Amino acid sequence: MVGRTIVVRRDVQAEQKREADAERELLGSRGTLVVNMVSSPGAGKTSLLAEIAQHWQGRHSMAVLVGDIETDRDAQRLAPFVPVTQLTTGGACHLELPLVYRGRMALGDPQVDFLFIENIGNLVCPASHDLGEHLRVVLLSVTDGDDKPAKYPKMFRTSHALIISKCDLLNYVPFRTEEAIRDAKSIQPKLSCFEISSLRRFGISELCRYFENERLRRVGSPIREKSNESAAL
Amino acid sequence: MHELSLARRILRQVEELRNEYVDQHISAVELEVGLMSGVDPDILAVSLQDEQVDRDKPVEFVINVVPVLAHCSKCQKDFQVEHYAFSCVLCGSTEIEVTGGDCVRIMSITVEDLEV
Numbered sequence: 001m002v003g004r005t006i007v008v009r010r011d012v013q014a015e016q017k018r019e020a021d022a023e024r025e026l027l028g029s030r031g032t033l034v035v036n037m038v039s040s041p042g043a044g045k046t047s048l049l050a051e052i053a054q055h056w057q058g059r060h061s062m063a064v065l066v067g068d069i070e071t072d073r074d075a076q077r078l079a080p081f082v083p084v085t086q087l088t089t090g091g092a093c094h095l096e097l098p099l100v101y102r103g104r105m106a107l108g109d110p111q112v113d114f115l116f117i118e119n120i121g122n123l124v125c126p127a128s129h130d131l132g133e134h135l136r137v138v139l140l141s142v143t144d145g146d147d148k149p150a151k152y153p154k155m156f157r158t159s160h161a162l163i164i165s166k167c168d169l170l171n172y173v174p175f176r177t178e179e180a181i182r183d184a185k186s187i188q189p190k191l192s193c194f195e196i197s198s199l200r201r202f203g204i205s206e207l208c209r210y211f212e213n214e215r216l217r218r219v220g221s222p223i224r225e226k227s228n229e230s231a232a233l
Numbered sequence: 234m235h236e237l238s239l240a241r242r243i244l245r246q247v248e249e250l251r252n253e254y255v256d257q258h259i260s261a262v263e264l265e266v267g268l269m270s271g272v273d274p275d276i277l278a279v280s281l282q283d284e285q286v287d288r289d290k291p292v293e294f295v296i297n298v299v300p301v302l303a304h305c306s307k308c309q310k311d312f313q314v315e316h317y318a319f320s321c322v323l324c325g326s327t328e329i330e331v332t333g334g335d336c337v338r339i340m341s342i343t344v345e346d347l348e349v
Contacts, residue, residue, distance in 0.1 A: 003260060003345045008250065010339045012243050125235070128271040153317035154271055187317045189327030 016130065019097055023132025027115065033215035034115045036131050038155060039139035040148070041121030044165040046074045047198040048139065049116055053081035055208050062114040065103040067095045069120060083107055094125035097132060114211060123152040134218045135211075137161040140184075142175035149184035156184045160214075161192040163207065168197040236273060239337065240280035246339060247292055254344050261293040261343040267334035269301045269317075277337075301334035 011017070027034050037045050049064055056062060066074040067087040075086035085107045087099050100117055104110075117133065119126045138159040140148055143166055149156045156162065162184050164177060181193050192210060196203030243264070251259050266274045274296045285291035301314040305321035306328040312321065314334070320327045 003343050005341050005343045006254075007341050008339045009341075010246065012239065012246060012337045012339060124271075150317075154269060157269070157317060157319070187319060189319060 016097070020130035020132040023097065023101070024134060027132065028134060028219045030111060031215075031219055032112055032115050033135065033211065033219050034117065034131070034133040035211065036117045036119060036126075036133035036136045037139065038119045038123070038126045038136065038159070039121060039141070039165075040123050040144050043121070043139040043141040043144060044198055045118045045121070045139055046077055048163070048165065048196070048204075049118060050078055050081050051198045051201065051204045052116075052208060052211075053078070055204050056114075057081070060114065060212070061110075061112040062116060063107055063110045063112045064116045064118060065100060065107070066118040067099075067120045069093075074118065083110060083112075089120060093120055093122050094129050095119050095131060096129055100131050113215065123148065123155045127152075127155040127158050135160045135214055137163055139163045139165045140180060141166040142169050142173050142177075146176045146180035146183075149180055149187060153187045156187045156191070159188060159191065161194065161210065164193070164195045166197060166199070167195045167203070168200040236276040237280045237284075239272060240277060240284050243281065243337075243339065244284055244292075247342070250339075250342055257344040257346060258290060259292055259342050260290075260345050261295060263295045263297065263340045263342075265338045265340050266296055266298050267301065267336050268298060269314075269331075269335045270337050272337055274298050297340070299334050302332045303329045304332050305329050 024034065039045055046066065053062060062082055064078055064082050064084040065087055066078060066084055067089060068074055069089050069091055072086040072088070075084045078084040085103045087095060087103045089095070089099070095117065117131055136159045138155055140162060142164065162181070164180065177195065185191055194203055194207045194210065196207060198204070247259055247262055251257070266272050266277065278294065278296055281294050302311065303314050303319070304311050305324060305326055307326035308321060308324040310321055310323040311332070312323070319329060321329055
């Protein structure tokens with residue numbers, strides 16, 4: 001047998017990347033900024049989303065797809081504030097685009113200013129899966145420890161913003177904020193950094209302003225402002 | 234990463250490549266696994282073997298692990314990124330572009346004519 005070598009140079013995930021790009025483009029063209037929210041379990045993603053929803057109430061529209069391995073508890077928590085669909089993976093440690101798509105359809109394919117995808121709590125696998133988001137934001141709670149950016153670099157490398165959560169606990173835990181930010185920025189120099197507490201409600205409006213500006217910048221369409229009357233309600 | 238599903242995806246793509254080269258057997262495939270791809274090359278190798286256990290002529294996979302490479306937009310230096318430190322090793326600029334080592338690629342295939 002005569003063998004010959006043929007150069008191919010094919011990215012084996014090119015198809016998934018194309019699908020994610022198409023999703024990003026479609027939702028962007030409708031004026032929806034898609035945000036993929038990632039963190040370790042228990043860093044406060046759901047609490048933050050409830051705060052964001054209340055902050056924007058009557059001003060900006062948003063919807064949430066919330067991922068978990070089991071239960072619809074997060075969807076129940078968010079339902080009073082925002083249209084939400086629970087994505088239950090039954091064991092998978094991250095969300096993938098087909099499940100996100102089904103969730104979006106289950107929610108009635110909403111025309112909203114912001115679509116948040118709350119990923120499975122995991123600082124490893126979600127880093128390798130593009131969900132067609134415009135922004136990836138990673139939460140790092142002060143109880144997680146300041147060494148996590150250095151230990152889970154790919155998640156921080158692939159994120160646009162770092163949200164340090166539960167900052168109301170800073171007096172009780174040995175978390176060095178500067179160290180965490182320094183490590184994270186050495187991995188991803190372009191990271192925007194925020195310090196928040198959902199419980200004490202600080203840092204939320206700055207973070208929301210960031211999302212509003214990013215929407216303008218990336219999706220290129222102004223916020224569909226509701227009437228002043230409804231905003232006053 | 235999820236090496237088993239990636240292995241299946243790679244084997245599907247090898248099958249597609251085989252269809253492009255009708256009547257030819259793909260005997261070997263050279264893969265490139267980037268250090269920042271999130272893929273464990275050893276687990277991928279085992280997964281590729283396991284997925285082919287029933288085949289008469291399994292494809293031989295050669296896996297090359299490649300470092301993360303970057304290009305500095307400021308001083309134009311090409312360099313290797315070590316320990317996820319994403320700034321230029323020469324001028325310290327953070328205006329850099331990753332040029333390799335962040336994905337898994339099929340680099341080449343070796344085909345053999347079935348008729349000799």
